[in-house]
Amino acid sequence: MEIIQVVGVGLIAAILILIVREQKPMFAFLLTAFTGIALFLMLIGKISSVIxxxxxxxxxxxxxxxxxxxxxKIIGIAYIAEFGAQIVRDAGQESIASKIELSGKILIMVMAIPIVSVIIETVVKMIPA
Structure with missing residues (x-):
């Protein structure tokens, strides 16, 4: 029933952020970032069991x-880039969020080159000469 905990933390944080945002926008942003990190840490055990x-x-x-x-590593890059982009979007910086996503995609492409190379080599070996 971890989802109930995740949703509960998210709802409480959302309410607190709505209350705090008008008086202290910077504190609201920090609370948003902290909540995202806390939710990730709550799930780290599940991630390690999947790995x-x-x-x-x-x-x-x-x-x-x-x-x-x-x-x-590719999956990790995708999740980290998405998480970072969402936090930056929460701060109102759509342009920087887009750059984070682009950087993540480029890093994924670079990491995938050895796997793609092996797949191409395998296909070439299967083609009759």
Whole structure:
């Protein structure tokens, strides 16, 4: 029932932010950022258990761990970029949020190059000469 806790924290924070925003906008922004970080920390245990299951599956299936770690890094980049962009949007900086998202996409593309290379090499080997 973690979702009830997550929604509860979110609702309480939203109410506090609405109350505080008129008097202290900077404090409201800090409360928004802190709430996002707190929610993420509440779920870190779930994230680590998912990573453990994926690692176990990779070992059982014989997949090279480098590929799994790369994919996990790509997923991490996507989540961190989205989280950062949302916080910056909350501060009213849409332009910077867009740049964060673009940077995340570029980093994902760079991280994916080794995997794409292996896929292309595998396909080329399968084509009869």
């Amino acid at each position: 453990q299951v994926l690692e176990d599956l990779a070992v059982k299936s014989g997949i090279n761990m480098i590929f799994l770690k790369t994919i996990l």
